[in-house]
Amino acid sequence: MYVAVKGGERAIDNAHAFLAEERRGDPGVAELSVPQIREQLRLAVNRVMAEGSLYDPDLAALAIKQARGDLIEAVFLIRAYRTTLPRFAGSVPVDTAAMAVLRRVSATFKDLPGGQVLGPTFDYTHRLLDFKLAAEGAVEAAPTAPADPARVPHVMAMLDRDGLIEAEPVSDAVPPDLTREPLALPACRALRLQALTRGDEGFVLSLAYSTQRGYGRTHAFVGELRIGTVAVEVEVPELGFAVEIGEIELTECETVNQFKGSKTEPAQFTRGYGLVLGQSERKAIAMSLVDRSLRWRELGEDFVGAPAQDEEFVLAHCDNIQATGFLEHIKLPHYVDFQAELELVRQLRAEAFARQEAAE
Known part of the structure; x- marks a missing residue:
């Protein structure tokens, strides 16, 4: 037994x-630095910060490097590190109406106070490989943003x-903190959004795509999508x-959805809301x-059985760290469990063969 343990340690x-x-x-290729990842793989860094619940671009970039680009592994590293940090205070709610806007678009109103701001986006690119990037040429500077952007309503x-x-x-009421308390169902909207x-x-x-294809009630317009600090x-x-x-930096999305009304209340549109750390508009x-x-229950709608309406299904399965842990644990040693089931299958087969022989 001692030899087996020592052999296992050596293998690890x-x-x-090897990792x-x-x-x-290849040592002949220049090593990626953390600042390079932070500045040139910003969207990956933003995703790791958002799903890791820690706003620190340098640490997120380090986690991506350590994880060899595996973003879920990087999120795991960030969450693990986050548990070691002391909490000094809670901030007051951020005012997104005072956001210094980098990008701000609306699919519902063409002419907006403050205007549509396209910002850095893939929306208008041709989705063709740009081989100039492989040549590592200089990049043309973008127009300079105003030093003191106006407040955009x-x-x-x-x-x-x-x-x-x-x-x-x-x-x-102070909303519950999902990073410090386990998820409890039914969950309030604040907890669901977290x-x-x-x-x-x-x-x-x-899940969002499924709602657009009819598995839920979210015929939506993007009222506003804004990215900024x-x-x-x-x-x-x-x-x-x-x-x-x-x-x-935050990304905020507010959607205008189908309306509701009654004999006593005039028709009104309903809301959907998303807020994510960093630039992550798809999320x-x-x-x-x-x-x-x-929100079907609080809006008095019918439950049609769509996955995106099922609070327990959505919230219990959306966390990729929990999902990864449960999925990947089955590749770890389960020798004793398997031997027990193997012995049971052999016993059942032996009994079946014995019955078959007796019947003949």
Whole structure:
């Protein structure tokens, strides 16, 4: 038994060394630096920050390098590191209406106060391989953004002003923190949104797509999609007011969905909402569609059996770290379990053969 344990330790050490060698790749090729990953693979960094629930581009870039580009493994590393950090305070709610907008579009109104801002987007590219990138040539500088961008009002405020969309419920209750407390069902909307914002992008995207194909009630328009930086403020008891401690980049999406009404209430559109760390508009849009689908009960709608309407199905399976852990644990040693089942199958087969022989 001692020899087996020592042999296992040696094999694991060798696997670690092999992993480090594979991570480095060809020594003749320059090694990727963390700043390179942070600056040139921004969308991957943003996804790791969002699903890892930790806004730190440098740590996210380091995790991507350590994980050899496996973003789910990188998210795992970030979440594990996050558990070691002390919590000094909670910030006040960020004001996305005061966002320094990098990108802001609406599919519902052409002419907006503040204008449509296309920003950095793949929407208008041709989706053809650009071999100039392989040549590593210089990049033409983009137009300079204004140093002090104006405050841009939310599109939803225009509909809200005329009573055309449901009022956003306001509550002074402190929402539960999914990063510190286990998920409890049924979940309030604040908890559902937390689960979705750190859920796997591919899973949330697939659920959102399913709602658009009829498996849910989210015939939606993108009221507004905005990406930009917002100030993070913390209230200091000794001062009696909030102090800005930094800025973070966010992606926010608000969707306008099919309307509701009754004999006593005039028709109004309904809302879907998504908010994600970093630039991640696909995730924010998908999140807003799934959020709207999960609201069927509070809006008095029928449950049609769609996966995106099933709160337990969505929230229990959207977390890629939990999914990965449960999936990948089956590749670890299960010798004792398998031997027990193997012995049971052999016994059942022997009994079946004995009965067959007796019948003959």
